[in-house]
Amino acid sequence: QSALTQPRSVSGSPGHSVTISCTGTSSDVGGYNFVSWYQQHPGKAPKLMIYEVTKRPSGVPDRFSGSKSGNTASLTISGLQTDDEADYYCCSYAGSQTLVFGGGTKLTVL
Amino acid sequence: DVQLEESGGGLVQPGGSLRLSCAASGFIFSSYWMSWVRQAPGKGLEWVANIKRDGSEKYYVDSLKGRFSISRDNAKNSLYLQMNSLRAEDTAVYYCARGLTTFGVVIDLDYWGQGTLVTVSS
Numbered sequence A: 001q002s003a004l005t006q007p008r009s010v011s012g013s014p015g016h017s018v019t020i021s022c023t024g025t026s027s028d029v030g031g032y033n034f035v036s037w038y039q040q041h042p043g044k045a046p047k048l049m050i051y052e053v054t055k056r057p058s059g060v061p062d063r064f065s066g067s068k069s070g071n072t073a074s075l076t077i078s079g080l081q082t083d084d085e086a087d088y089y090c091c092s093y094a095g096s097q098t099l100v101f102g103g104g105t106k107l108t109v110l
Numbered sequence B: 001d002v003q004l005e006e007s008g009g010g011l012v013q014p015g016g017s018l019r020l021s022c023a024a025s026g027f028i029f030s031s032y033w034m035s036w037v038r039q040a041p042g043k044g045l046e047w048v049a050n051i052k053r054d055g056s057e058k059y060y061v062d063s064l065k066g067r068f069s070i071s072r073d074n075a076k077n078s079l080y081l082q083m084n085s086l087r088a089e090d091t092a093v094y095y096c097a098r099g100l101t102t103f104g105v106v107i108d109l110d111y112w113g114q115g116t117l118v119t120v121s122s
Helices: none
Strands: A009-012 A018-023 A035-040 A047-050 A064-069 A072-077 A086-093 A099-101 A105-109 B003-007 B010-012 B018-025 B034-039 B045-051 B058-060 B068-073 B078-083 B092-102 B105-112 B116-120
Touching: A009 A018, A018 A035, A018 A086, A018 A105, A035 A064, A035 B105, A047 A064, A047 B105, A072 A086, A086 B045, A086 B105, A099 B045, B003 B092, B018 B034, B018 B092, B018 B116, B034 B068, B034 B078, B034 B105, B045 B068, B045 B078, B045 B092, B058 B068, B078 B092
Parallel strands: A009 A105, B010 B116
Antiparallel strands: A018 A072, A035 A047, A035 A086, A064 A072, A086 A099, A086 A105, B003 B018, B018 B078, B034 B045, B034 B092, B045 B058, B068 B078, B092 B105, B092 B116
């Protein structure tokens, strides 16, 4: 149950795109199509943004998209907006009814 | 609207115990798996535990097995986390969250409470 690996920080300009990676192993990210992404603004609860690698919950803009290749999942945010500035966490099913999160990535919109 | 409200956090001495509660509303509580997730100050999220709809199955992160216990009372629409032998490293905001399942496993957490802060310190 080791944490998934995410970059500590990424940045982008308004209107541009950024991609956040999430690297695990064949026991979690690579073994299942059960990767989700959460957005967390300071002092707030996490919000589900992507589930099952590519699916968006109702109300999440289509500027947010997810993908996966092998043991690495990615979250891409296009058309960056200032409100996108937040921490982002990936999460994967890791077998035996357990979940594992990534260390989190701070997105700065310059 | 789905609402989850945690309570029971506070300051506790090392070695002490605390019981967190999570009051659920706006959905059929007994139809969902539920989870606890924690976040140490300035740190990332850590999954703590899951509990099945009827409470018959419980799963924990390896590092907390034996010290923490998840339970629920469907008649009261409430989720609980009993924390024993608390250590300084258990200091965190504890969130309850509703689980989405597929093939009988929790794969996502679609609604979260605002969290309750537990501080373990002498």
